[in-house]
Amino acid sequence: MTFLEHLEELRIRLIRCAVALVVTTIACWQFRLEIFHFLTQPLRDAYPAGIKFMFTAPTEGFMLNMKMAFFVGIFAAAPFLLYQVWSFIAPGLYANERIWAIPFIGFGTIFFLLGAAFGHFYLFPSTFEFLGQFANADIEYRPKVDEYFSFYSWFLLGLGLVFQLPVVIFVLSRIGLVTPGFLLRNFKYAVLATFVVSAVITPGGDMMTQTLLAGPMLGLYLLGVGIAWLFGKPRRPESQAISKD
Secondary structure (H helix, E strand, O other): OOHHHHHHHHHHHHHHHHHHHHHHHHHHHOOHHHHHHHHOHHHHHHOOOOOOOEOOOOOHHHHHHHHHHHHHHHHHOHHHHHHHHHHHHHHHOOHHHHHHHHHHHHHHHHHHHHHHHHHHHHHHHHHHHHHHHHOEOOEOOOOEHHHHHHHHHHHHHHHHHHOOHHHHHHHHHHOOOOOHHHHHHOHHHHHHHHHHHHHHHOOOOOHHHHHHHHHHHHHHHHHHHHHHHHHOOOOOOHHHHHHHO
């Protein structure tokens, strides 16, 4: 394929992803009230005495429901979106490597959902519990609903992408770009990168929450090392690669 053909293929894949997101957003709109209660549960659990959200712009409530439906629609469309990603890179793979499409889509979806679940059920509640300690009789927390959702959605999407690390390592190891030895030799850099990423996407900004996030990320990296060892393709010596070319 030429460069322009690659661009055309990318355009087609992006259009299909957009159509899928429109369909899932419309479907999720039917459950907008249930979605609102579910997405705001971590904050409401941190304030057992009760908490109410507020909005100040006339259209803010409508736009919030649209954003929440779209947000959940991303997770609903995840298998199809990953299929489009695989279909775009598949022409560059050998025929025997294309059989990994189902594991890529399946495990990519699972890890994406696991990342969001980790944030919603574990990291978010611990963060709000920590932040809630600063409220007292003279300070009442009245959250603005769009600010909370922006805070929540970017955090969970970031976690979902971070949890794709084993899947990315799987693809890179299958095409011979990384090996278990390479990953282990660069583990110290992975530790540094892990804490930098956790500092960027952690809502509270406190060291405790960053550590709670960095630990699973390092576990995912080591899981990727195991995946590279099991499924990776050894690098060809450079001289052999040149002679075959």
